[in-house]
Amino acid sequence: MSEVASLSAVEVAYLGRGTVLGPFDLALTEGEIVALVGPSGCGKSTALRLLAGLEQPTAGTVTRTPERGQTAVVFQAPTLMPWADASTNVALPLELAGMANAQAHNQAQEALKAVGLENAIRSKPAQLSGGMAMRVSLARALVTQPRLLLLDEPFAALDEITRRNLADDIHRLWDQTRPAVVFVTHNVEEAAYMAQRVVVMSANPGKIAGQTTIDAPLPRPPGFRTSAVFRNAAEAVSHDLAQAMGHIQ
Amino acid sequence: MSRTLETLAPILLVAVLLALWETACQLTGVPTYFLPAPSAVAVAMAQDWALLLGSAWKTLSTALLALAFASLIACSLALIISTNRLLEKAVQPLAVALQVTPVVAIAPQVVIWAGLAHPDRAIISLAVIVAFFPIFSGALTGLKSTDPDLERLFDLYGATPWQKLRRLRIPSATPFILEGHKVAGGLAVIGAVVAEFVAGSGGSQGLAWRILESSNRLQTAKTFAAVIVLSLMGALLHGVLQASEQAILRRFRGR
Numbered sequence: 271m272s273e274v275a276s277l278s279a280v281e282v283a284y285l286g287r288g289t290v291l292g293p294f295d296l297a298l299t300e301g302e303i304v305a306l307v308g309p310s311g312c313g314k315s316t317a318l319r320l321l322a323g324l325e326q327p328t329a330g331t332v333t334r335t336p337e338r339g340q341t342a343v344v345f346q347a348p349t350l351m352p353w354a355d356a357s358t359n360v361a362l363p364l365e366l367a368g369m370a371n372a373q374a375h376n377q378a379q380e381a382l383k384a385v386g387l388e389n390a391i392r393s394k395p396a397q398l399s400g401g402m403a404m405r406v407s408l409a410r411a412l413v414t415q416p417r418l419l420l421l422d423e424p425f426a427a428l429d430e431i432t433r434r435n436l437a438d439d440i441h442r443l444w445d446q447t448r449p450a451v452v453f454v455t456h457n458v459e460e461a462a463y464m465a466q467r468v469v470v471m472s473a474n475p476g477k478i479a480g481q482t483t484i485d486a487p488l489p490r491p492p493g494f495r496t497s498a499v500f501r502n503a504a505e506a507v508s509h510d511l512a513q514a515m516g517h518i519q
Numbered sequence: 520m521s522r523t524l525e526t527l528a529p530i531l532l533v534a535v536l537l538a539l540w541e542t543a544c545q546l547t548g549v550p551t552y553f554l555p556a557p558s559a560v561a562v563a564m565a566q567d568w569a570l571l572l573g574s575a576w577k578t579l580s581t582a583l584l585a586l587a588f589a590s591l592i593a594c595s596l597a598l599i600i601s602t603n604r605l606l607e608k609a610v611q612p613l614a615v616a617l618q619v620t621p622v623v624a625i626a627p628q629v630v631i632w633a634g635l636a637h638p639d640r641a642i643i644s645l646a647v648i649v650a651f652f653p654i655f656s657g658a659l660t661g662l663k664s665t666d667p668d669l670e671r672l673f674d675l676y677g678a679t680p681w682q683k684l685r686r687l688r689i690p691s692a693t694p695f696i697l698e699g700h701k702v703a704g705g706l707a708v709i710g711a712v713v714a715e716f717v718a719g720s721g722g723s724q725g726l727a728w729r730i731l732e733s734s735n736r737l738q739t740a741k742t743f744a745a746v747i748v749l750s751l752m753g754a755l756l757h758g759v760l761q762a763s764e765q766a767i768l769r770r771f772r773g774r
Contacts, residue, residue: 338677339676343672345668345672349666351669367676396773414676
């Protein structure tokens with residue numbers, strides 16, 4: 271499996287705040303889903319921005335093989351243009367890349383169908399529920415068929431049922447093109463459910479505190495949440511997290 | 520029932536106040552040049568309605584023209600300035616100075632610059648100056664108030680500065696710009712009236728001239744009539760601007 275992106279010995283320091291991240295290493299191979307878990311301020315989102323190329327490290331190297339337009343980000347909020355309908359929001363990345371308007375909208379509508387929003391193509395963000403808006407955001411991320419998909423706490427503002435449905439949908443959509451995925455979350459169970467590998471980070475500055483590999487098929491089989499594999503993985507991640515936050519030792 | 524009452528309440532209050540005023544005038548026999556009774560104001564309005572309406576149109580059209588000019592200048596300037604931080608820092612103090620300077624203070628000089636034979640030009644210029652600031656500051660705030668994550672998204676997909684401006688900054692600024700126009704509309708009327716007062720030559724016969732003329736002649740009922748027409752006109756303009764702001768925003772946001 272070839273490497274899609276990597277951070278090697280990266281450090282990020284901000285004026286007046288000191289080092290917030292690093293030294294930190296993370297390598298992503300094709301088709302891999304990695305979850306980043308850690309307390310607030312551990313630099314999860316900073317690591318994500320480095321991988322997206324939206325920020326440069328103070329030290330260390332970032333290697334990115336996807337070309338422009340092959341990296342997609344889903345933020346904590348749906349981050350939609352409130353004045354534009356779902357189709358226009360999803361077509362945006364294609365249009366910015368120079369695709370003709372009609373073709374971009376056709377592909378956007380296909381992407382919206384794939385996330386189950388064929389009836390909301392002309393709806394504006396204010397007319398959508400939180401879960402629907404997040405699906406539009408996901409459709410926008412997937413419409414370019416990215417090789418690297420970065421999800422920055424995409425479920426943070428959603429209720430439990432919506433989260434679970436969306437988690438399975440993300441797996442199903444991921445299965446179609448198998449991009450490398452980084453999934454940032456606060457939630458241990460969510461990390462263990464979503465990812466093949468869970469990286470736990472400690473704060474001040476953000477460093478790797480532990481890793482857990484989850485040996486189970488993706489998308490997850492029905493009843494996975496009650497399986498021993500899932501429970502053991504969640505427990506291992508919990509243990510790493512407690513250590514990272516200094517509750518044990 | 521309660522909604523009907525809510526609609527009726529202000530009308531009732533005005534009716535009661537007018538009745539009190541009328542009774543007080545009748546009982547005390549105060550001279551009309553000092554305080555005319557509402558009935559006298561109504562008579563003045565009925566007699567002069569054509570003149571008042573003409574003057575109201577004069578003031579309103581001046582204010583609307585000034586609003587259009589101010590909008591054009593303020594929006595273009597905000598657009599240029601928002602692209603450059605240094606330029607913004609340079610212009611900001613000047614804009615604030617312009618805003619806090621009372622229009623009456625600069626009006627006499629502007630009247631002279633415009634030429635005493637052209638009070639119209641001075642009046643429009645002064646109304647433009649007053650209406651400029653809320654639009655300028657709204658547009659500038661709006662152009663800089665884009666969602667930082669949306670900004671990152673545009674960067675991620677390699678948007679050019681022009682694409683960012685057209686597809687992100689200007690739409691983000693729209694609600695702020697509309698709000699600015701609503702405030703500026705009211706100010707443009709004030710600017711036009713103040714300027715007309717200062718020009719005071721009768722070369723421009725708006726509502727301010729009607730007020731000036733009648734009060735110089737101690738025809739206080741006519742003064743009151745003109746003031747009432749002026750405030751009704753201001754309220755109407757505000758209502759129209761408010762309704763169009765809401766209609767545009769509803770269309771804009773889809774609800």
